[in-house]
Amino acid sequence: MSQLLKTKSIESLIHESECGDKRLKRSLGPWSLIAFGVGAVIGSGIFTLTGTAAVGSMYISHSIFEAPVLDLLLHGSKAASGIGRPGAGPGITLSFILVAIVCGFAALCYAELASMIPIAGSAYTYAYTTLGEIFAWIIGWDLILEYAVSNMSVAVGFSAYFNDICDFLFHAHLPDSLSNPAMIELHRTGAVFNVPAFLVVMVLTWVLVRGVRESAGANNIMVVIKIAAVLVFVFGAAHAIKPEHWRPFMPNGFSGVLTGAAIVFFTYIGFDSVSCAAEETKNPQRDMPIGIIGTLIVCGILYASVALVLTGIVNWKTLNNAAPVANALKAIGLNNLRFVVTTGALLGMLSSLLVYQYGQARIWFAMSRDRLLPDLFSSVHKRFQTPHVSTWIAGFFVALPAGIWDIGTFAELANIGTLFAFILVAFGVIVLRRTQPDRARGFRVPWVPLTPVLSIVSCGILMLSLPLQTFLRFVAWLLVGLVIYFCYSSKRSPLRIEESVGK
Numbered sequence: 001m002s003q004l005l006k007t008k009s010i011e012s013l014i015h016e017s018e019c020g021d022k023r024l025k026r027s028l029g030p031w032s033l034i035a036f037g038v039g040a041v042i043g044s045g046i047f048t049l050t051g052t053a054a055v056g057s058m059y060i061s062h063s064i065f066e067a068p069v070l071d072l073l074l075h076g077s078k079a080a081s082g083i084g085r086p087g088a089g090p091g092i093t094l095s096f097i098l099v100a101i102v103c104g105f106a107a108l109c110y111a112e113l114a115s116m117i118p119i120a121g122s123a124y125t126y127a128y129t130t131l132g133e134i135f136a137w138i139i140g141w142d143l144i145l146e147y148a149v150s151n152m153s154v155a156v157g158f159s160a161y162f163n164d165i166c167d168f169l170f171h172a173h174l175p176d177s178l179s180n181p182a183m184i185e186l187h188r189t190g191a192v193f194n195v196p197a198f199l200v201v202m203v204l205t206w207v208l209v210r211g212v213r214e215s216a217g218a219n220n221i222m223v224v225i226k227i228a229a230v231l232v233f234v235f236g237a238a239h240a241i242k243p244e245h246w247r248p249f250m251p252n253g254f255s256g257v258l259t260g261a262a263i264v265f266f267t268y269i270g271f272d273s274v275s276c277a278a279e280e281t282k283n284p285q286r287d288m289p290i291g292i293i294g295t296l297i298v299c300g301i302l303y304a305s306v307a308l309v310l311t312g313i314v315n316w317k318t319l320n321n322a323a324p325v326a327n328a329l330k331a332i333g334l335n336n337l338r339f340v341v342t343t344g345a346l347l348g349m350l351s352s353l354l355v356y357q358y359g360q361a362r363i364w365f366a367m368s369r370d371r372l373l374p375d376l377f378s379s380v381h382k383r384f385q386t387p388h389v390s391t392w393i394a395g396f397f398v399a400l401p402a403g404i405w406d407i408g409t410f411a412e413l414a415n416i417g418t419l420f421a422f423i424l425v426a427f428g429v430i431v432l433r434r435t436q437p438d439r440a441r442g443f444r445v446p447w448v449p450l451t452p453v454l455s456i457v458s459c460g461i462l463m464l465s466l467p468l469q470t471f472l473r474f475v476a477w478l479l480v481g482l483v484i485y486f487c488y489s490s491k492r493s494p495l496r497i498e499e500s501v502g503k
Contacts, residue, residue, distance in 0.1 A: 005132035006489075008370070010439075013119045013129065021421030024088035025385045028281045031217045033291025034298070039219045039273045040359075041267065041299040042226055044347070046306045049153075051319030053348035054093060054311060056087025056256065072206035072353065086252030088260030090311040091247065092302050094195060100300035102261075102462060103268045105455035106422040107296045108445045109429045111289035112234075114275040115430070118284030121430075122275040122359070123421045125366055132495060133372075134485070139424050140367045141481030145474075147360035148398050151353055153414065155197040155402035156181060158349040160323045162196045165342045168335065181406040189406075198403040204354050205395030208361065211384045215354060222351040227302070228346015233325065234305045236337045241312035248253035251316075262415060262465035267303065269418040271295040275361035286441030298386040357394055364390035370458030370487040416466055416474045419459045426459075 053351045088095045122145055128136035159180075163173040173179065179410045180191040195393075208215050250257055274291045278284045281291075310319070314328045321327055325345065331340035365387040368377030381388040429445055445451050463471075 004134035006130055007130065007481065008128045008136075010117055010129050013117065019195050024279050024380070024387075026276055026280055026282050028216060028287070029283075030290040030294075031222065033274050033277060033281065033287055034294040035130075035220045036222045036355050036358075037271045037277075037295025038217065038227070038298055038322040039223045039289055040273050040355035041269075041271060041295060042223075042230065042302060042348055046230065046267070046303060046325065046345075046374045049264055049267055050092060050307055050310060051321055051324030052087075054089055054092040054307075054316045055320035056252070056259055061402050086256040086259060087186070087263075087316075088256045089249070089251040089316045090308075091250040091257045091405040092260045092311060092316070093254075093307040094250070094257050095264055096267075096300070096303040096307050098257065098261045099265050099268055099462075100296065100303070102265075102455070102458040103271065103296055103422075105451055105458060106425065107271055107292050109422075109452055109455055110272055110275050111292045111443045112429055112441055112445045113425060113432070114278050115285045115289035115294065116290065116439060118278040118281065118288065119366070122272060122278075122363065123425050124363055126428045127424055128370070130431040131424065133490075135375050135424065137367075137372060137485045137489060138478060139421055139480065139483065140363055140372070141485075142417045143363045144360065145477050146269065146414055147273070147363065148394070148401075148423065149417070150414040151201065151356040151360070151398045152197075152369070152402040152405070154352045154356070155201050156194065156406060157323070157347065158200050158353070159194050159196040160321075161326060161342055161345045161349065162200075164323055164326045165339070165346060167269050168339050168342065173429060182404045183406070194403045198399045200350070201353060201357070201399035201402060202395055204350065204357055205391055205399075207354065207385055208358055208391050209381065209384060209388045211386055215358065219351050220348040220352055222354075226344050226348040226351060229341050230302050230306060230403065231328075231346070232337065233341045234309050236340075237309050237334060240334065241309065243312070245312050247313055258461075258465050262462050264303075265415045265418065265462055268296070269301065271299070272418070272421065273355050276359040276362040281361075285440075289443035302452055306391050343480070346406065355390070360394040360398070361387055361391040364394060365390065371492045371494055372485070413470060413473060413477075416463055416470050419463045420474075422459045423456050426455040 010309045079243070110123075117125055117129060119125045122143060124136055124140035127139045163179050166173040170401045174195065177190070178195045180192045182188055183189065207218060213391055252259075263408070269290055274295060275288065278288055279289075281287050306325070310325060310328055314331055318331070319328065323342075323345075326338055326342045329341060364373060364377045366378075367373045368375060368390065377390045377393065378387060380386065430449050435446050
């Protein structure tokens with residue numbers, strides 16, 4: 001037990017990151033960090049999941065596994081009566097605002113830890129220094145799931161928008177057999193493989209291997225175009241709003257808003273990927289808090305604006321598809337605007353994919369450098385100074401499933417993984433305030449422990465709004481990770497080796 005709960009000192013982590021052949025190049029400033037965050041956040045949600053969250057879903061199989069856990073706790077088996085998971089309707093705007101508030105608590109916690117521990121690895125590294133090795137492994141394994149399934153979902157959405165723009169420009173598109181998911185859950189769709197989803201991930205993987213500075217430059221350009229496309233949609237489609245589409249604003253009450261919030265929570269997780277860049281930031285003590293909190297503010301405003309306009313121009317019940325914004329504009333005849341928005345959506349998803357793949361590779365890299373994963377994963381390219389092996393592995397790990405499954409299969413797994421990470425990060429802030437109160441902090445969370453506790457409680461409520469089957473899949477993933485840890489990683493742990501040498 002002492003081995004499992006043993007922590008790694010911050011000084012040790014910083015020393016390991018600054019020497020040897022596993023050192024990463026510091027080249028990012030605050031604006032690049034905000035662009036990284038906005039690049040990850042805007043694109044995955046506005047352009048893919050807004051419709052799903054507004055409409056909700058029906059679990060007509062009457063299965064208890066498809067009912068939200070919170071409903072099961074409140075209503076027991078009656079929650080699985082087949083009435084469905086009601087969406088937020090036009091109240092999806094409130095869902096986005098609610099999630100921004102929840103993420104705000106978590107963002108403050110991330111900002112403090114990122115300014116204290118400027119090391120690649122995000123929540124994994126924070127857990128290693130505060131809660132112990134076993135918690136670090138659990139959260140690292142969880143983050144691998146979070147970033148992977150997030151990008152799988154975005155890649156599937158990219159494929160849908162890619163076909164839409166091909167249809168607009170050339171009045172032709174790839175056949176359904178090569179551009180649609182081959183599986184929905186465990187059921188075959190008749191398609192063979194989602195080729196665009198696979199190829200886009202592999203191309204961006206190649207870009208990331210070439211260098212973080214080059215990747216950041218490409219991301220900055222895509223972010224500017226993407227924000228412009230979002231603003232074009234908001235102001236260009238505003239004249240087509242029909243107020244009757246907003247009535248009733250919350251057709252399924254606050255329960256629907258909460259369900260919508262649990263679904264769109266996925267859309268905000270890009271801000272935590274900013275913390276993965278701490279080791280490649282010029283002045284992390286100052287720049288990391290700016291990047292994390294700035295990302296959340298910009299994205300919250302854009303999300304709420306798009307949701308309000310989208311549910312105002314068409315009936316919210318028509319939005320349950322992989323390309324809700326483009327299809328809504330097509331339905332009301334704004335085809336020129338549809339082209340601009342679809343182009344922005346494609347670039348938005350490209351930047352989301354780029355940042356998530358960046359974050360996932362850094363998690364693999366950090367865990368390998370701590371010897372919890374094979375040493376090969378922390379190899380650094382001599383010319384590009386990037387973790388090239390981890391980047392390629394992460395690319396195939398995402399691209400192959402994205403070519404097979406549908407968007408809904410991935411989104412809720414990403415949500416539960418992210419919420420779990422946020423809870424542990426909030427605990428980490430409380431622990432470090434008690435164990436190392438005098439350590440210098442570039443940013444301090446206000447009202448500790450109240451703010452971290454609010455983060456833990458709000459994230460817990462959103463977790464309970466997810467279906468039971470999502471919890472079971474998440475637990476299964478963690479159990480697989482624990483088997484790997486006890487059979488392989490714990491035996492290689494430098495903490496265990498140090499302990500053995502000491503004896």
